[in-house]
Amino acid sequence: MACSLALAPPAASPREPGPAAAASSAGTVRLGPEAQGRVVVEQDGTAVAEVALRPGETSALSLPAGHYELVAAEGGQRTSFDVVAGREVQPDLPSSLRAESPAAAETSAPEPSAVHPPDVAVVSTTRTFDDEEPDGGDGLRVTRRRQWRRWGAPVLSAVVPGLGQAVNSQPGRAIAIFTGTVSLALASAALWTAADPTDGATRGEPGRSDAAEVVRLGGLSAFTGAAGMLYLAQIMDAHAVAANKQVRPAKGYAVSLEAMRASTVGFSPGEPAYDLYTDYSVAVMGQIVRRLSVGVSDASIKRGPRRGLVVQAGLRVSYRFFDRGRVWLGAGGGVLMQGTTANGSPKPIAASADAPADDRRFSLVPYAHFETRIFVLDRWSLGLVPRLSVPLFERRYRGAQSTPRYATTFELGLATGVYF
């Protein structure tokens, strides 16, 4: 269970005072009665309670002494207040929560008297409308957040997809995530093993049909990408739920770090006639003015042909033309620069022959891209980045894979980014 419901009895049935009440380090916070809506109480950015308020009701929370903030569940203005042990405080509520016609209320909430663990918030409420019966706290919900779940849930999700959601009391989502991740992984493995390593070994044998091979490679790219994105998303989701975070994308970020996998199904000489070209890279982007970011992108080092090395990096400009809620859309372009070094051609067998010098190549690949990003946490996004490029020289992927110059290339990038 990621949260628990702690409903105090109505005023008509006050709590029995606990013997250890005097020793409590908790203070009392009263919310209402001139408010309506859902309010979240946060401490150090972590939600410790969520309360549904109704006009005319007063809710009392027993909270450990400390500094807290109040914010409407939908976001917006925040107000802060301090809780002092053994004292009662009635903080100002955010203006968006104030009821238009507050009922004149005569509130007499019971004193919270039981001793509670420091991470437990307890609410009590009193109906103030004479024509309503106390209903045992209907409309009130206090969420108890255990601190360990903020990080424990994502760690568990990292170990077993969906496990973090299970401890967050989301069994349906947990099952869906686990099933989805396993299915995608199995589908990827099936497509991977469907490759015929002897393809092209026999002269004149066409091997798998072009269409079947393209479908296999495309499916492999799609399933592995989807599995990776789902895996990352459910880890972030586990943390967001455990911390009861309202996702507010960090639009004002200064620097972002991004890891991306770009892949495409391309033609190759001989048999098999197609291959999957995949490139992993990182980018560091800075937002120089609102919505416009520039930075170093496509940075990676990989194994090259003939036991060589490929080093690449680039410059990228990106403009965010749409950002609403969790979704950002943007477009931009850049240029990827790539240097390749490899052992020279085979040495002639004569003992007197000189060893050939290492080969070196340089390449430029200009590109344009579109980006769709969805924020799973305030500072973490997952994105799809389709890209169109035309290499001015041959472009190297891993090993001996390369696409020739002027070969128009459509790639699909899957990216995860963190924003500071």
Place this chain on the structure above:
Amino acid sequence: MRRHFTIATGLVMLTACVLGYRGLAAVAGEHDLAGIDEIRIDLPDTPMTVTGCSAGTEACPEVLSYRGAWQSTGGTGRDAERNATAPRLRFSTDGAFAALVAVVPLEVVGQVDLVMDEISVPDDRDLDLRTGVGDVQVVGVVASVVIDVEVGDVSVFGADAGLGVHTGRGDLQIETPGAADVETGRGSVDVTQTGEGRDLRVHADAGSVVVRLASDANLELTIDTPDTIRIQTDAITTVTSGHFERRTGSGNVRVELSSNGGDVEVVLAR
């Protein structure tokens, strides 16, 4: 909002392909083998068929000859043609040793693929054949033959002076009068001894082994496999599994057969 997502979806559908052209260039060569005893042919992924002709006859000039083609890709049609002609096959010698290797410029590595047709050599030259992915067939060579293939079936008919074969994955079909040492990572092995009985070592990591011995006299036979061992010769008849050893006569012909997963069967060649 809906329009944005329509555009995004369309772009996603368009992604993941490379547009370009394919090229093809024939390759052929003939190299003098006077004074050459051994030839190494070390080529990138390609099937190879090597045929030995009777050395010293008019119909068999003392040359290494071959034909094939380079296949290529390019961003333009002209580039595809240019790429296909960029690599070459280099023949070099050092004393009695000669080598034929492929020289592929770095700029076209990954954009060209070699497909060899028949390679012809006099049958008295020792051969050392190496390639990545490709079936290898050797016919009519009486000198020794060594073959190293990463992936591909290997068949040899000849190699009187001795045979060594290794393939990482592929079936082996051997008919030789010479001593042989053959192994495959994944695939079946079928060996037939012709002529006199010779030393033989066969190993398959995963696959069955069938051996037809020239003779079961003077044999020191050792077989290891977790699966079935079946032997039916004049001197030995057994069906067992695991480990089997038998010595006949002087035992001066050593035959070692093993498989990590597959049946082993031994019979006499008729």
